[in-house]
Amino acid sequence: MSKIIQSGNHVSSDREELARSKYHYFLTWRWHFYAGLFLIPFMLMLSLTGLVMLFDDEIEFSRYQSVLEVVPQTSTVAVSVQMDNVLLAYPDASMTQFVPAPSPDLANRFSITLDSGKTIFVTVNQYSGEIIGSIDRSDSWYQLANDIHGTLLLGDWGDYLIEIAASLGVILLVTGIYLWLPRDKGSKAGFLKIRTTNGPRILLRDLHANIGGLLSFVLLFFFISGLAWASIWGGKFVQAWSSFPAEKWDNVPLSTQNHASMNHGSEEEMPWNLEQTLMPESHDHAAMLAATGNAVSHDNMQHGAMSSDTVPADSMSADRGVAKVGIDNILAQAKALGFTQFKLNLPRSETGVYTLAANTMSGDITDPRLDRTTHIDQYSGRVLADVTWNEYNPMAKFMAAGIALHQGDVSVLNKIVNVLFCLAFIFIAISGGVMWWIRRPVGKKVLGAPPKFEHDGVWKVGLMTILVLSLMLPLAGGTIALVLFIDWLVIKRVSKLQVALN
Template sequence: MRAERWYRAVWRWHFYAGLFCVPFVLWLSVTGGLYLFKPQIEGALYAPYRDVANGPVLPPAAIAARAVAAVPGSVLHKYVLPESPADSVQVLVGQGSEEVRVWVHPQTGAVLYQVPEEDRLMRVVFRLHGELLAGATGSALVETAACWTIVMLLTGLFLWWPRGAGRLAGVLYPRIGRGRAAFWRDIHAVTGLWISLGALFLIASGLPWANAWGDYFREVRAITGTAAGRQDWSAGSAAEAATRARADAGMRAMMSEHAEHDGMPMDHMAPAASSLDAVVASAGALHFAAPVEVSPPASDGTAWQVRSQTENRPRRDSAEIAGDGSLVGMQRFADRHWIDRAVGYGVAVHEGAWAGLANQFVNLAVLLGLVMMCVSSIVLWWRRRPATMLGAPLAMGRLQHSWGLVATVVALALAMPLFGLSLGMALVLETAIKRMSPRIRQWMGWRAAID
């Protein structure tokens, strides 16, 4: 029957999507679960550098100079406003694209701790989660797995959808006492029902970080004229490194020009170091959500940049301040393009920062559900697989074209180019194997005559 063929075909695509996605979903769930609790983890890690002063503190320019001196050859990249006057001051200094975060005692100027920015624990977890520590290649693998996970979830919902009236057992809750086979099937299906919407949201809200989809998104926005202002989410480690290198080169060029003009040696912090005190004072009066970063100008005639880097992105505001401390301009989150605001909310929810602990625990429940689905799928496959075959459901025959299916596939391929590319490659590979290798075809469960 055509309905049975359609059901069986969807089941096969669900199986193949899961076969590819399960290792990535497990990896992303574990690393994402760790990153959800970044505020608590970093709060514990850096607790020794809070509440260290008990008297008058040094001016910001002096503190920044101590940080620069602690890393030979560096220049000031960012000065982070302390949340309390008694806290140590975090200063990011760098050379080229490499940055070092330095904790400076605000009262004595002593360097309490320093670490390369990309070696910090949560930065490593961030790159493990989004790039597998493999740069653009890792990002492409993660993005492809994310796209196919969407297919896995959608086909899973189709397979789960109840086809008998009044049956809730095995749909909304698992059946207990029906044997191990029914138990694992129900755990897989019922968990998928309850977490699919949240999982789809987490995947969609994470795509702007991906290299390929992020570039695609930026190109579409440029063509449609909807790109406005600075992007407030990561474009990948390579793009971030290039941005840091350009800013560093600009600051060093300014230092060189000022040194030649004033006859000063090149070992000073920056040509506008004396302005830092006035800028920090003005930035503090803005009461942006912490942490707040103050960045020096990278070229003559430009202002200092003040940006909130709070995890809750809808609270991120920014400003430009002149070297004398006067406010040049300000941009509130509400002033940004609606697309940027939508992405900002999505990223904040994705990272568990929008609604505090409640957001973190809801996301964690979704991630634990994904892990449960992966584990149960492995158990189901292992229990049911034939000894001499991969275990994919056998094909029942050739399907007629479904324009609904075609439209859905085309829409997904247009929205997620890596999905379209990988789908095309999969179809070409499938056709080649069917024609060239009867043994592999049999192992995969393909029937040359009708599949």
């Protein structure tokens, strides 16, 4: 009798285990389905705009070759002369940035802001000093693709939508891996195999599952590195906690402006971990002299009435009777510091600084270990702050190294591989949509979601999922909580909606 009872208990236990297994499978499938259906348009958008941004240099050169290309000569004109020529041509403009030519056959660039607010690059032949032409920075295909990629051209709301999509993308990957890994004979049949003789649906399923499974960690890398730029998870948590502490700069006055203020539009030109860090300030010598009543005349400053620890007056420009370090001297200083390819941001106020920036974020360099941002006092030429790879924390190092890979900047091979990744992600998105379309009930006004498999404890799993997600990815957790609330408040009370969405 006891053996019969034990046998019955064993059968009951097996049935319970099978029921639990089916519940987990169908629950995971439903999560994967709903997340995937929401993500399809975002995956397509991110991949397509990513392809445009990968070929930014090639697209820009084909559009503006006539104003970018120069014939190399043996000698160049001083950059200060080139700058004066630009300011003479655009007398009402303010100059914000100088970008040295990356190769001898390309022109130097000066970024200026017109009185209309438009920002343009003025290209100058460094060998003759002559202005070649201009490029409207707002007309860049890269900037347009980047704006769509980051905000859908909807501002903050677009940024939130993309952050929700990327956050749900993490759920899509986790559930997808669970569905992909073999559990029984049925799932083993298509694991790392492409069945070509079992019909189009099985073929598509095997391609979708195996490509998605094999590239899951690649896609996770793209999601995480992208989320680090997002407003909530990135801006409020990860980037804020990873920002370089300006307090590390000893005896340096701080501005009210942060490093992100030097970006032009949506172009990310400053290192990720410095964007939220406050800028240092130059000592405003004119204000100091006026305050002490010892203002020095313009003529005296021009004749070198300066302390011995400053740069010679003949390498400076004068304004308000106070000598400022000229751009030629700053560029000589950059060379002495070891900078090769970089951007030079010019002071934008009387207390602004010169900023030499060479980083993987803006594509200046491809080796993140050479990242460097140096701030120089515009009056004395003294280095106020110098941040290198060694000062980056682990997350900042991940972003500096990761963004170069993300953008395909490391090498030609990196760019080719990223193109293949984008095409693979496009296929995964489209194949997921096609599979849903094939399996949906024809002629019925229903969504065709995977069937429910009821099991005790569903509320516990749902609650734990929301709590974990809310801690790790706030917008994903909040979105799921909102959907569950709408489901409880509306969908479960309207039978037609309940049928249609299942």
